[in-house]
Amino acid sequence: xxxxxxxxxxxxxxxxxxxxxxxxxxxxxxxxxxxxxxxxxxxxxxxxxxxxxxxxxxxxxxxxxxxxxxxxxxxxxxxxxxxxxxxxxxxxxxxxxxxxxxxxxxxxxxxxxxxxxxxxxxxxxxxxxxxxxxxxxxxxxxxxxxxxxxxxxxxxxxxxxxxxxxxxxxxxxxxxxxxxxxxxxxx
Amino acid sequence: xxxxxxxxxxxxxxxxxxxxxxxxxxxxxxxxxxxxxxxxxxxxxxxxxxxxxxxxxxxxxxxxxxxxxxxxxxxxxxxxxxxxxxxxxxxxxxxxxxxxxxxxxxxxxxxxxxxxxxxxxxxxxxxxxxxxxxxxxxxxxxxxxxxxxxxxxxxxxxxxxxxxxxxxxxxxxxxxxxxxxxxxxxxxxxxxxxxxxxxxxxxxxxxxxxxxxxxxxxxxxxxxxxxxxxxxxxxxxxxxxxxxxxxxxxxxxxxxxxxxxxxxxxxxxxxxxxxxxxxxxxxxxxxxxxxxxxxxxxxx
Numbered sequence: 094x095x096x097x098x099x100x101x102x103x104x105x106x107x108x109x110x111x112x113x114x115x116x117x118x119x120x121x122x123x124x125x126x127x128x129x130x131x132x133x134x135x136x137x138x139x140x141x142x143x144x145x146x147x148x149x150x151x152x153x154x155x156x157x158x159x160x161x162x163x164x165x166x167x168x169x170x171x172x173x174x175x176x177x178x179x180x181x182x183x184x185x186x187x188x189x190x191x192x193x194x195x196x197x198x199x200x201x202x203x204x205x206x207x208x209x210x211x212x213x214x215x216x217x218x219x220x221x222x223x224x225x226x227x228x229x230x231x232x233x234x235x236x237x238x239x240x241x242x243x244x245x246x247x248x249x250x251x252x253x254x255x256x257x258x259x260x261x262x263x264x265x266x267x268x269x270x271x272x273x274x275x276x277x278x279x280x
Numbered sequence: 281x282x283x284x285x286x287x288x289x290x291x292x293x294x295x296x297x298x299x300x301x302x303x304x305x306x307x308x309x310x311x312x313x314x315x316x317x318x319x320x321x322x323x324x325x326x327x328x329x330x331x332x333x334x335x336x337x338x339x340x341x342x343x344x345x346x347x348x349x350x351x352x353x354x355x356x357x358x359x360x361x362x363x364x365x366x367x368x369x370x371x372x373x374x375x376x377x378x379x380x381x382x383x384x385x386x387x388x389x390x391x392x393x394x395x396x397x398x399x400x401x402x403x404x405x406x407x408x409x410x411x412x413x414x415x416x417x418x419x420x421x422x423x424x425x426x427x428x429x430x431x432x433x434x435x436x437x438x439x440x441x442x443x444x445x446x447x448x449x450x451x452x453x454x455x456x457x458x459x460x461x462x463x464x465x466x467x468x469x470x471x472x473x474x475x476x477x478x479x480x481x482x483x484x485x486x487x488x489x490x491x492x493x494x495x496x497x498x499x500x501x502x503x504x505x506x507x508x509x510x511x512x513x514x515x516x517x518x519x520x521x522x523x524x525x526x527x528x529x530x531x532x533x534x535x536x537x538x539x540x541x542x543x544x545x546x547x548x549x550x551x552x553x554x555x556x557x558x559x560x561x562x563x564x565x566x567x568x569x570x571x572x573x574x575x576x577x578x579x580x
Contacts, residue, residue: 106421113404113426120402121433124395125440132444135452139323139378142388144445146537147466148452159473177477182311185537186384188475190318193384199320206317206330230315238310261472265464265487269472 156263158273160191162232164239164251174254179238191256194228225276232256232278240280253279281432282551283424288431289409290552292400293357296369298544299393300353303346312342314383322386325378336379348372356400359410362418370394370401388441389539395437396545403430432511434548439508441542442524446504457501463493467535476536483534500527510549521546 131143164174176187183190193199200209200219209227216222236254243250255277261269282288316337321328335341349372355365374397377390404427406412407420420427449457456462467483470476486493503523509516524546532538 110421110426114429116402117429117433120399124398124433124437128440128444132448135448137323137386137388139325139381139386140374140391140394141323142386142391142441144388144441144448145452146387146389147445148449157469157472159469159475161474173474175474175477175479180307180310180314182306182308182380183383184477185387185389186380187477188470188473189385190383191475193320194318199318202320204326204330206319206333208317227315227317231318234313234315238313259472261468265461265468265490269468 157261158258159261160188160195161257161259162191162235163255163257164236165253165255166248167250167252168248174235174239176235179235191228191231194231195225195256195258197222197224197226199227228256228276229278232276233280236278236280251280253277281428282553283428283431284553285404285408285413285420285427286556287551287553288403288405288427289359289407289413290556291431291434291548292362292366292405293359293409294547294552295393295396295400295545296353296357296366298541298547299369299373299397300350300357302540303349303353306346308342308346309339312337312339319382321382322378323381325375325382345372345376349376359406359412362406362410362412363404366397366401366405370397373397388445390541392438392441392545393541396434396548399430399434399437403427405430431548434545435511436508438542438545438548439511442504442507446501449501458494458497460490460494463497464490470535470537477538478532478536480533480536483536486534503527517549521549 127138127141131138131141135143135145137143137145162174162176163171165171176183176191180187197219199205200213200222205213212226213219213222232254236251239254240250255275257275258273259269260271260273262271314337316330316333319333319337321333336345349369352365352368352372355361356369374394377394381387404418404421407418407427410418412418413420453462464483464486467486471479471481471483503520506516507520507524510520511517525543528539528543
């Protein structure tokens with residue numbers, strides 16, 4: 094009787110193991126085939142990454158634009174405002190969010206947010222949309238996050254927040270910070 | 281390669297515990313203040329309707345998401361209803377990481393953790409080192425491959441991240457990736473603004489040693505290409521992972537880029553079961569020694 098029970102248990106385990114192996118084979122294929130395709134096409138298609146993060150700067154002579162976020166306090170002092178201290182969920186991503194906001198990237202996707210479609214239509218199309226059309230909202234959001242951590246009467250609160258754009262003309266000669274333009278949001 | 285239920289269970293606890301700690305330290309309410317109009321849903325995230333994002337990017341929406349994730353990951357960490365909670369954790373984390381990538385660019389730091397959670401969700405990782413096993417709800421099976429293959433698969437996924445990263449650099453940039461200007465340019469580009477997470481300025485020293493940087497870049501590429509050796513050889517594993525720690529710390533100081541998830545996922549390379557047995561053996565040996573020591577002292 095006991096031997097029969099053990100044999101049945103063995104059979105059940107063997108059957109479970111067989112099913113587990115089939116599941117593992119499918120799981121391996123489901124993960125690795127899209128990863129391999131992402132690699133071959135050099136395209137990230139979430140959730141499959143092509144590991145394109147460190148590809149380097151293709152044309153090192155063309156130069157780059159970069160941005161510095163600053164705040165102006167009620168006391169008159171101007172401070173640097175690293176966004177990681179404001180939205181720590183965006184670890185390693187704030188720089189690309191700002192770049193995308195300046196370049197109106199959220200208007201250029203296949204299916205933009207309805208509010209973005211309306212805004213583009215109000216300007217008679219994407220071509221006539223001003224640069225950084227939604228940037229002020231982002232700046233204001235960051236400014237409000239900063240102020241929400243201070244009391245209403247504090248002179249450390251921000252009265253405005255701005256994004257300064259600088260140009261690095263390329264090359265390694267130390268000419269890294271030619272001021273280009275600035276966007277500002279009053280709080 | 282470990283093939284025991286305990287190692288798989290401890291990997292589950294480590295991976296889910298790490299992600300849980302990260303989430304607890306993250307302010308979802310601050311994230312909810314960002315304008316939804318800046319989102320660019322990426323990949324699979326495009327399937328979801330804008331109405332969902334409108335609801336999600338509110339204080340209530342993001343707090344709901346956070347606490348769902350915290351509850352699910354906590355349960356998965358301690359191994360409570362493991363089969364269910366590892367699946368919900370994987371699903372919620374895939375969604376959350378997709379949301380973050382819809383704001384910024386597609387960096388691949390967290391991606392091995394996403395894949396490892398998916399693997400854990402579909403394997404019997406609650407058969408040991410879990411509340412479920414302590415309550416007698418699960419029983420480890422005898423076949424080692426049931427526990428050993430998921431560990432191998434998780435290691436392969438992490439190794440692929442490095443290996444493919446090196447291959448893609450060589451494919452796209454070719455040997456120009458080894459040009460003396462490449463590393464200084466890349467490092468300086470990531471050190472100019474104040475939008476990165478850290479603001480180290482060591483990158484500006486690199487132009488002074490630019491003639492040596494190709495050697496360093498070549499060594500990094502070689503390390504990435506050889507990373508899969510860590511799957512098969514214990515000594516190679518130790519060297520590869522140690523170099524990985526040095527590399528990732530180096531990218532913080534020179535490039536203001538950090539890959540904490542990649543580093544944390546090195547835990548899949550540790551034979552936790554063996555370490556646990558060693559600790560248990562040590563403790564039982566200490567217990568055995570203590571009474572005799574006491575009796576000897578008594579006699580003295």
